[in-house]
Amino acid sequence: MKQILLPTDFSEISKNAIDYALELFQDSECTFHFLNTYTPVIYNYDYQMNTGGHVGGVVDIVRNNSKEQLEALKKYVIEKYNNPKHKFELISSFSLLTEEIEFLVEKLNLDLVIMGTKGASGLQEVLFGSNTVHTIKKVKCPVLAIPDGFFFEKPKEILYPTDYKIDYTSNHLMVLKNIAKMYKSTVHILHVSSGNELNETEKQNKDKLDNMLNGIDHIFHTVPDQAIPNAINDFQKTTYIHLLMMVKNKHTFLENLFFKKVIDQIGFNLTIPFLVVPSEF
Incomplete structure (x- = not known):
């Protein structure tokens, strides 16, 4: 329960x-x-x-x-x-x-x-x-x-921006997978490319994420280098997203995105439910 x-x-x-x-x-x-x-x-x-x-x-x-x-x-x-x-x-x-x-x-x-x-x-x-x-x-x-x-609204479309720097665990994805299974959701994994190829660690993390989402409809997206909020906003123009999810890791872009004054400059509107999972969970 x-x-x-x-x-x-x-x-x-x-x-x-x-x-x-x-x-x-x-x-x-x-x-x-x-x-x-x-x-x-x-x-x-x-x-x-x-x-x-x-x-x-x-x-x-x-x-x-x-x-x-x-x-x-x-x-x-x-x-x-x-x-x-x-x-x-x-x-x-x-x-x-x-x-x-x-x-x-x-x-x-x-x-x-x-x-x-x-x-x-x-x-x-x-x-x-x-x-x-x-x-x-x-x-x-x-x-x-x-x-x-x-x-x-049934969360049929879920957006998960990530930089592949996280060593994903089952706990990180537990709530996401639970919701996705309940509603047969599609999980969109969004990566903003810096222009460089993924390094070996990032490739391994991406493969691990792919395997952990086995059985759940999921799609990997890569977009050119840009501010993360802009990438999220642009993605929502083509796909109606019901839920935004991120893992809060101090070593990734989430700290820079959500907990610094740069927020004042990016004008990112939050209009959908937002799931944040701590890296320690």
Whole structure:
């Protein structure tokens, strides 16, 4: 049974991501863990003086509110989907989101984290929303980010840009292969050529990737040297992509692409679900 974490702040953005998750895995046996973290707001001076600086009462109020909204969310999804293959657990935690996710990854042996991201005109606004970017950078578990306003579509076409510098493991491709098998998807492996031939290590990694995707429809594409976001955008002009997937490895272009200020200059719009797998997974 899959163990999937669904962080929520009870916004429409997180609710949309939850709907996507339940539809994506509608035919799979899953335990979905709804997580809400909370930290009380900074209290004003008068309040602290009147309470002697004690905030326990306010924490109790916030905690109870969190639990009530989680129960309401559970009721909503059960009534809407009524899927006997799905189980739901509720987690209300007085903690910071990313730290709690890191803890739960180990405690629950999570397979995947699915979370919503703000609608944005550029990738910077999406990935650099504090919760999403911290989760992607720190959590050693695959994270699937669902853009606000993206409603579920069967992921029939999946795009996987890679530079073949990764020594692929079964864990790197586990979520990708699982989704591709469920939906009989085509996986498009996109390589942006620097103009040089692949070296021996890169050739071996490509062959390994080819073998690991055996039984799944997959196509290798090579395009001339250009910015990766441009290559992705151009590819989407000819093939309607439902899911973008990358492995986050500090030694590959993903660090340069997504975690540096160059994002300001490339204007890459994220409008589809984005799966990031950490190299340590």
